[in-house]
C-alpha cells in the first residue's frame with residue numbers, strides 16, 4: 052500500500068482512570084491520540100504554496116486541549132521521507148525525560164515509515180505548543196511542524212475565569228525560495244517573505260469575531276523564526292500569562308513582542324464596538340512577498356457592527372474555529388480543523 056493511502060486512525064480517546072479515592076479529585080483522564088506526519092502542500096495566501104511535513108495533514112497541527120495532570124499518549128507515525136520527533140514545549144516531563152523529543156539526546160529519530168509513542172503527564176498548565184525537534188531550522192521554521200498544546204489549570208486565576216472568547220494565534224515566517232525544496236532551507240541569510248497567523252496570511256486568514264461584553268483571551272504563540280510585535284487597535288490588553296505561567300502582577304500593553312518559542316496570554320474586555328486591526332508592528336511582516344498589506348494582520352470584528360462597503364472582508368466567508376475558538380469552548384479534547392488541511396503530496 053502506498054504511503055499516501057494512510058488512513059486516518061487518530062480518533063481521540065479519552066478514558067477516565069479513576070484514582071484510588073473514588074469520588075474525590077484524585078483522577079486524571081487519559082488522552083490518547085494517533086497522528087501521522089505527512090508530506091502536505093498548504094497554501095499560505097493566494098497562490099503561494101509551501102511543502103510542509105504536516106501533523107495529521109494540517110498546519111497548525113491538531114489542538115491538544117487537556118486538563119492539568121492528564122495522562123497524554125500520542126503515537127506518531129512518520130509517513131514522510133525524512134526523520135522527525137516531537138518536543139512538547141513547556142511540558143517539564145518529570146520522570147519521563149525520554150519523552151522530551153530531542154533526537155540524539157532523549158530518543159533516536161523517528162525514521163521514515165516508523166512510529167513512536169509519547170507518554171507523559173500534562174504538567175504544568177498553560178499555553179504550550181509542540182513541534183518537531185529534528186532540523187528545527189527547517190522543520191519548524193519552514194515546514195509547519197507545530198501545533199497548540201493547551202493545558203487547562205486545576206486552579207484557574209480569577210481573571211481567566213471571566214473569559215468568554217478564547218483564541219489561539221500562532222505566528223510564523225516563510226522564505227518562498229524553499230517552498231518546493233523539502234529537506235533544504237532554514238539557513239542563516241534566509242530572507243523571510245511570507246508571514247502567517249495559523250498558517251495563513253492576510254487577507255486569506257480570518258477575523259476574530261466578538262460581541263460587546265465578551266472577555267477575550269488571545270494566546271499568542273511564537274512558532275516561527277522571527278520576533279512578532281503584536282499590536283491591537285482600540286483596546287488595552289492585560290498581559291496575564293508568560294509561557295503559560297500566570298504573572299504575579301499582570302500589566303497593561305497595546306503592543307507585545309512575541310519572540311520565537313514564547314507565549315503570551317493577553318486578556319481584554321470587548322468594550323469598544325468597531326472593526327479593529329491586529330497586526331505585527333515589524334512592518335515588513337505585513338507583506339506577502341513584495342506586496343504590502345498582507346502577512347500578520349487580522350481584524351477584531353464586533354458582530355454588532357454593520358460592515359461598510361469599503362471593508363476588505365465585507366463579503367468574506369467566515370470560517371468558525373480558525374483560532375480554535377469553538378474547540379476551546381467545548382472543553383478538553385483533541386481537535387482537528389478542516390480549514391488547516393492541505394493537499395497530500397504524492
Ligand SMILES: [Cu+2]
Pocket residue numbers: 104134135136183184185186190196
Ligand atoms: Cu521534523
